[in-house]
Amino acid sequence: MHFASDNSGPALPQVMAALTEANTGYAMGYGADPIMTEVRQHIRDIFEAPEAAVYLVATGTAANSLALATLCQPWQTVFCSPVSHIHEDECNAPEFYSGGAKLTLVGDADKMTPDALRAAIEAEETRGVHGPQRGPVSITQVTERGTIYSLDELNALSAVAETHGLPVHLDGARFANALEALGCTPAEMTWKVGVDAVSFGGTKNGCLGVEAVIFFDPKHAWEFELRRKRGAHLFSKHRYLSAQMQAYLHGDLWRESARKANANAAHLVAGLKGIPGVSFAHDPQANMVFATMPRAMHKALFAAGAVYHIWSGSLEGDDPAAPVTARFVCDWSIPREEIDRFLEIAASAV
């Protein structure tokens, strides 16, 4: 009953097998391995973007920070949601990599709205050289609250960005989960709705640690390569990044894995809906569920060995009915029986 994060489960067996398979003979390092050539082409094909610049790094924070730094000058500000990973969970990595750019928080929710974005952009740079200058818009898809922007919503946001000549970055740490939820193509969720650069996550969806960074305009390629090296994110034995991504993409494994994760979460949500006293803090649209439950229910679940993070409220206190919200993340690997067992315990705790 492990719902702590989609980074706490095991890697996909196919990914592990690919690593082992890649581990023979000699390969030039630093991205010059032949597997990377395949991966690059595969990603270009998937994204219908034959000119795209494609790179691999090992962490999502690296993907985001390096991509943003490439799109952003140090005197600019990045527009993002106040609950975005780049703002809340990267210990100032975007500020570090950009050389001191600012993050402007748009609205007060998981999803930015076009109106809030427009207002935030227009509020900046009314002061000439004195204020921060307008920089890229960064959109998180799936959001950090488990919700998803529709294609229309993405399009509307990037239209605002385009009006002001600002580039758009997509933090796709859970790219595949969003894609499966929307049932669209990678191109439809990115460059066709105005996205310029993507952090294309592999780690949370079954890899050991690999993320692609994709620029649809290859003019950013060389600068990104230098930033990656300078940031110490260029792997010498790069084939082990390439092999993960190769297996991840092969036979649409990445989509299948996300489908499983989303289905697991949907199963959890369906079960929770049937339990009195449980509600949802956010609409669970992908593989993350923010559920509010009575304190006593959490206690019963933890006592039974469930693992997950309390999000707001506290387990401490006298009132067993006090509402406490937790985050439950499902990956591809969580067995259906575990979810059912979890639901049984929760139901019994009513």
Next chain:
Amino acid sequence: MHFASDNSGPALPQVMAALTEANTGYAMGYGADPIMTEVRQHIRDIFEAPEAAVYLVATGTAANSLALATLCQPWQTVFCSPVSHIHEDECNAPEFYSGGAKLTLVGDADKMTPDALRAAIEAEETRGVHGPQRGPVSITQVTERGTIYSLDELNALSAVAETHGLPVHLDGARFANALEALGCTPAEMTWKVGVDAVSFGGTKNGCLGVEAVIFFDPKHAWEFELRRKRGAHLFSKHRYLSAQMQAYLHGDLWRESARKANANAAHLVAGLKGIPGVSFAHDPQANMVFATMPRAMHKALFAAGAVYHIWSGSLEGDDPAAPVTARFVCDWSIPREEIDRFLEIAASAV
């Protein structure tokens, strides 16, 4: 006949097996995995340093840059050899991570001498607030030219540093190769000769991508953790770093692997010594060989499929006897027969 680098060979099978073994069940991320607890203890035991702060990152440049940034203020300068990796091969990563510190190049060779180090230190900071301030001394062991500092030499360098109150960093990307060559203990090659922080390499000696950073004084621990996270080098699925290092250390695999690599290089050197017209640009003391050969010999070797980097001189030109220097790196995996075949071709090219 692949001698391009010790990052172009495969990972050790035991390391790969450990990865696979680690790939079951759930584990908390970001360094909180139980394997890391073992690894930390193991490294403390190996180094006879029960209080040491121990961390893992995936690249040698990350290990070096993060360690140095922790020891160095932005207005200081790092004292290092002009051929050090941190100066020549990290695309300004030390400058980036330190927030703009300088590197002062000591002497003009692979190895710093105490006199040159003392002179360099004394030349800085004669100008009060105007000049760069004195910062850490960074020693590369094995050097980038395949040579090794003796324990006495290390001791003499750190004595100079200590006189001025400066910390000492050891870039041990090839730590194990040096240790085997010297036949000493990790403690003897580090804190017993005044080293404060170590980049303890795993990648070049048989891992996929893992390096430990060790601070003998744990006061640096929390700052390093924040720097690692901010640098995007904290792995979410950290167990895959831990597992590599666990296998690497288990049963002295790391030392055995380095012994093999060094022995391979020694075999290559012994063979080359018997070939007329071959000389050595640097004394080959570990697993790297800088050999000068007639141009025609290189041509014959490349024609036969040998892979390695030309270091100085050029294959272009009329004179078949023109001396051209190349770097040959041996890892644990290179088959003895391949070396012999290489030597035969070289000998026949005389």
Next chain:
Amino acid sequence: MHFASDNSGPALPQVMAALTEANTGYAMGYGADPIMTEVRQHIRDIFEAPEAAVYLVATGTAANSLALATLCQPWQTVFCSPVSHIHEDECNAPEFYSGGAKLTLVGDADKMTPDALRAAIEAEETRGVHGPQRGPVSITQVTERGTIYSLDELNALSAVAETHGLPVHLDGARFANALEALGCTPAEMTWKVGVDAVSFGGTKNGCLGVEAVIFFDPKHAWEFELRRKRGAHLFSKHRYLSAQMQAYLHGDLWRESARKANANAAHLVAGLKGIPGVSFAHDPQANMVFATMPRAMHKALFAAGAVYHIWSGSLEGDDPAAPVTARFVCDWSIPREEIDRFLEIAASAV
């Protein structure tokens, strides 16, 4: 009728005279001039802080950025008002000087409240190494909206900071104006209410360009000196900074100048209160007035040659009664007759 800013008027004649007087003979540079010795002592006396570290720079942004960088690690966040100068008007200088720290905006008004500050501090760093770490609190006094924190309010804010072990910085670009409005001593408005470092403004109150940075704990002294030099803010001919500050402090000129500025603003406010249709967007407590007037009134004023900045709303549009807010800043130099003329024109425009 010039109300654009307190940086658009002339410098005080006494300050100019001191410059001329200082311009004889030779003086060692870089802060070693004898006038600086006097200035340092004078500021220590005024602040009843015999150990304070005292430095001069030429711009308010330099004072703020260097002071904050000295108190703040790159992985921390500075707590400040969303309308603070450091956030809105310094083009990311605090982020630059701190090496990429973040600014956390507290509340949505000119003045932070203790509750909002506490909430903001508690919201940060619930995520261990992942989120930004808590850093200094920066308070602007006079605020950018012309309001003033009472001593009780300052005390309450710094008590919150102290609970969490966070240092407190005071952006005192208009320090003297606040002091005069509160009628207290410099010590009472700073270290006695928990302030650790002060940007003590001279420029806006009658100097050409000089600000002091004061640390009550001298442990920050050497780091600040290095940061100032590295930031290119150490003047070679430092005596010309010292002389300005010397004259500014002499005979309480600084307080007299602020009294005049505040009185000028009070005269303006009193007059505006008598004019129908005029209201105040913020309570004018020092030398800045944010007044809302009918559009037609602004047009009449501009037509008559008045100079000031429109803050919100627009002069464009058909409705002559539409409310438009403007900022009016009074310095010591604005003649009373000019204010009266301004009021007459405004009154006639009703």
Next chain:
Amino acid sequence: MHFASDNSGPALPQVMAALTEANTGYAMGYGADPIMTEVRQHIRDIFEAPEAAVYLVATGTAANSLALATLCQPWQTVFCSPVSHIHEDECNAPEFYSGGAKLTLVGDADKMTPDALRAAIEAEETRGVHGPQRGPVSITQVTERGTIYSLDELNALSAVAETHGLPVHLDGARFANALEALGCTPAEMTWKVGVDAVSFGGTKNGCLGVEAVIFFDPKHAWEFELRRKRGAHLFSKHRYLSAQMQAYLHGDLWRESARKANANAAHLVAGLKGIPGVSFAHDPQANMVFATMPRAMHKALFAAGAVYHIWSGSLEGDDPAAPVTARFVCDWSIPREEIDRFLEIAASAV
């Protein structure tokens, strides 16, 4: 007998008068003052560069660091002399402002030679993404040893830079002294010999604290303005920078002042040449003299109240004839009688 530095003497009376004159009425801040419009045009005229972007800052380190940062990416290296001010005397300001670029030291003397520059450039960036990338060439004119590059020498250096597509920066802290020594026009010493950006010094030659930064290609203008503001070097009461520069340029005061300084140094040199036991460590071509004298002569001079910096060697020691080198800097203000008195004392000390 003050020869410590050309920043220890007084400012020119005309500059001080201009400050006083500028101190009337209201002027928009931040570079929008009308005097700046005149100054910009005047500098464009002087440099025969009608499109040039022209800015003012208060310190030479700010001029150099901001100019270089505008020409340099963080992953590049700046080529400069090992005794350049940017390397030795700016406490890592260029590294700070550039976001962590490196400085590559060319040769081992005050003046770079084309051959040494070519070798240094060719040695960098043979390693693709791994090494620092080639960045701007920075030339100091007058050098920090009081010598001067001829126009042919400047041309040869910039030809090397141009071959590699690298921009050229001129650190002209003593621009006027060099110009007078060479007897050429500003255009001849800058863009006509391939210089792209100039730090045009005013401070050392009679101003209180003002330097112009000039880019001959105006494409750098807006970036520079943002860098200047972000670096806290944009003056609010900018007219006091403008007024200094206005007076400095008016009626060729700047050239006259430099002529005087050079003539003073020439007088000193001529006198020293007649004194047995005195030699010159560098050829004194402008207003700085590096003279080697017997220890006893220094002692006599210091005893008589002379002020200057010992450069190498020591006053401590038994041997009165031991050679000790000192730096003597002459500005416009040093009275001829003071120089003569100095020479008399030196001569008597033989």
